[in-house]
Amino acid sequence: SQQGEEDPQALSIQEGENATMNCSYKTSINNLQWYRQNSGRGLVHLILIRSNEREKHSGRLRVTLDTSKKSSSLLITASRAADTASYFCATTLGYSGAGSYQLTFGKGTKLSVIP
């Protein structure tokens, strides 16, 4: 079953505004990661938050994790046109063994930042 579900599926904002994307998952996790993908390109790792962390910052990115609600949010502040991309959350499951290293991706949020 799909582990991560992002919402909204698409988001269009003006440059300078903040963009918030949410991700929900179903099972316990070791960590949750956010990735960015420009159209037709590979994935770029943005930030990782572990299951025992609640908030993490990296530059203009702020990620929160609520394990009780099985949800995470990615906030991009002061957005730029160059932030236009698809953003995916991905989870690593909370059990040991070969499967624990697999990432399960959500459906993604397509962000468009209008100059």
Add this chain to the structure above:
Amino acid sequence: GAVVSQHPSRVICKSGTSVKIECRSLDFQATTMFWYRQFPKKSLMLMATSNEGSKATYEQGVEKDKFLINHASLTLSTLTVTSAHPEDSSFYICSARDAGTGELFFGEGSRLTVL
């Protein structure tokens, strides 16, 4: 940072032919590599986990006879789409786990078009 190279980035082939996609870790050893498939405007779906020196572990619904995976060295995994059909047209992405640090790096993806 570490780089994962995928080749070719684009390939067009005739129906019935086989296509090989390479995934190389350029400056680290990767005991585990992952192959994903991404349909247009969709998320990444894990196809298989490739472990160096052993058989790949395929996800449910992925035909292992159709998608042959070989991980013969610590820096190279290959995915061969055998007897390709138009429905195999997709974007294939690999990722490689650094055996030393555990970090995961993604390739730029390979777009396969089967005519």
